[in-house]
Amino acid sequence: MRVTLSVGLLIGALCMMSESRGPRVYTPSGTSAISDASAHSRVGSSALSHYLNESSWNKLFPHRYALGTGGKEFYSFKALEIATAKFPDFLNEKEDIARRRELAAFLANIAQETSGGWAQAPGGYFTWGLFFIKEKSTNPYNDTSKHRYPGVVGKAYVGRGPAQLSWNYNYGQFSEAWYGDKQTLLDDPDKLTEDPVLSFGSALWFWMTPQHPKPSCHDIMAGTWAPTADDIAKGRHPGFGATVNIINGGVECGSGRDQQRTTYRYAYYKYFCQFLNVAPGEHIECTDQTPFGQ
Secondary structure (H helix, E strand, O other): OOOOOOHHHHHHHHHOOOOOOOOOOOOOOOOOOOOOHHHHHOOOOOOHHHHOOHHHHHHHOOOOOOOOOOOOOOOOHHHHHHHHOOOOOOOOOOOHHHHHHHHHHHHHHHHHHOOOOOOOOOOOHHHHOOOOOEOOOOOOOOOOOOOOOOOOOOOOOOOEOOOOEOOHHHHHHHHHHHHOOOHHHHHOHHHHHOOHHHHHHHHHHHHHOOEOOEOOHHHHHHOOOOOOHHHHHOOOOOOHHHHHHHHHHHHHOOOOOOOHHHHHHHHHHHHHHHHOOOOOOOOOOOOOOOOOOO
């Protein structure tokens, strides 16, 4: 049975032991074809290894998908490293504090999007990030008004991968950015559950890509997003809360009262900030933020 806990209690307990997404396309650096690990690892650079390694990754995500079931590891640190090499602007801020906060924000959001935890989960709620790989839904997430990226009959564009990428137009846009061909993932969206580098790449692409009228999550955490007067009037300020607004604002933000999953998302961010030895900064909640586009 799941029990709602405050953010403070969640953090204290630990210390003691999907909306539309997509459109300016952020194109990963290097060649578009990415079928083998060596090709990825030769492209770009990232500060990821300055803050995480395989050992710390295994401690942070001990219950990730397929571990302990006899299946092949999917969400490996190596796969994340290879994917981040395709996005050299990720964690590329000049200030170390900004890099740490961006990494904490990215980890918090992918952990909550894929969490298999509950309040009394063994090891604590926060050890159950990256547990799921595919959303269990009967909704095909096929927006027929998006004529540029028409869904394929019989295919469902449910959430997949670390960021739970969803909707036909996002699969089409990411496919264009990654493969140079929108049809690759529209025809076979399950590739995101078969190729771990591609899967992490989908999360990084979404993180790095502005979507009018939304900025990118990266720009928010890097401090390069300047909110307009309308943003400020509607409570949208730079900080972790605005990334939640981008990812799931229509569901989780602006109601004046946070849902349990939203408090977990905030708590995840504080947890990863603590791990990375950085203060969370201001505006970490979106409780009173009007969703972007409203």
